[in-house]
Amino acid sequence: MPERFDAVVVGAGPAGAAAALVLARSGKSVCMLERGPFPGSKNMYGGVIYGRILDTLIPRWWEQVPVQRWVTRRETRIMTPTRSLTVGCSSKAWGEPPYNGMTALRPDFDRWFADQAVAAGAVLVTSTVATGVTRQGGRAGGRVTGVRTDRLGGDLAAGVVIACDGVNSFLAKEAGLYRRADPDHFTLGVKEVLAMPAAEIERRFNVSGREGVDIEVLGATSGVPGGGFVYTNLDTIAVGLVLQLTGLASAKVRPEELIAEFKSHPDIAPLVARTELKEYSAHLIPEGGYNSMPRLAGDGLLVAGDAAGMTLATGVWLEGVNFAVGSGAAAGTTACQALDRGDVSAAGLAGYRRRLERTFVLKNHKKLRRVPALLLTDRVQHRYAPMVCDVAEGLFTVTDPAPKPGLFRLVRAAAKQNGVRMADLARDGWATVRSIG
């Protein structure tokens, strides 16, 4: 193996593989370092990969991707301990090429995607940790010239280092691209994968063939800010919670107890009952969005994927793998151009951010930048779920012989019942429209 590459990509997840794929296709020598025994072995997520960004990288990717199920129904459920309101959307088109979202196991998907980069000429080195960066002249603050690894004699020199080393990104932190990490902006995802025969999944979730379902839940985390999810794989289902770190810590409850409560909810229990736990897992999610991202480029260094806080966590839209792929590919393209120009300084790599600003990655993040903070307000986390359920229950409860109360009266009563002032309701409604409209 050569000791110098045009680019060293740290992490063979979706961001790293996309960066390596773009670089290798442009004829650059590129090495992907993966600390696990195989790509995806350290990775876990909340369930859906949106494949549109893959169209540009791997034409007709759906003919070879290791998919579990195509998501043909998407539901959001707003819950209280005894009630729930479901808003769902299903589409036949989502189950046909070019598809919309898919469920996949990350050890399968990440390995497949990294293999695409290897087929294009990238070198994949597994079971190797990048323990730090090397700098020009060994000076603190000098240009990044490669990485140190935990292999014997393990320095790797690189024209450009692309840090795709995940949510904890020690490389981006070491390089000084992050301000201090704020635990408010991180959530803990905990997930149970449960064994279930395909025929039973079809019955419980009302799907057939390779159709699948993704259910996102608000109001089922026992007061800890966050959400829940249930989604279908081929012959397993996944159920889990996403819990804001500081809220979890101050509630002094254990994550698996919250999952048990979630699974016993009358609206969730029928989906998950009488199943065998196949694998338990946990992972952090960077949810701060646009305002919490690090500097994206330093001298000789780019950051992409979770390492750059690219996960989009905005209530209705919960996406991450596509943002990792989009940012990784942009980092790869920028690195190629910088290498060709012979300028890998922070200024020479500054085109990365401009490129992201022109694509869905930062366009979406910028547009939705106010949503993460809005979602964490007490009203959204604790008051709106029961209020919405009050209104829905009021609408559908027949009150004979009294006449129907009417929507406005129901809303006013529900707001009062849950301690929501109409002025705040109007303000939050306007903020939502302004943020996502």
Place this chain on the structure above:
Amino acid sequence: MNGAAPWPEVGFEDRMATVEFDVADRPHIVVNSDICRSCSTRACVTACPANLFVPTADGGIAFNYEQCFECGTCYLICDSEGAISWSYPEGGHGVVLRYS
């Protein structure tokens, strides 16, 4: 919410037994129990999804690195600078997810 589930929940040891770990010889997380003794919040004890932080009789914290998910929750919520030294396990070691 509604109390116990209508079917038995798996015990914590059995829960963790579903996860594959290739345990490294050297611990990747080191806890400075002297600092923990003066900590009143002890957020790590309940928040760690693998339940690896255990209060000891002498007021410190015992830490088990073998079944760590390598998530990062503990060091992010820790109030005390220097109490938790966190790095990744040696290459190829640690958690190996199969169905995630």
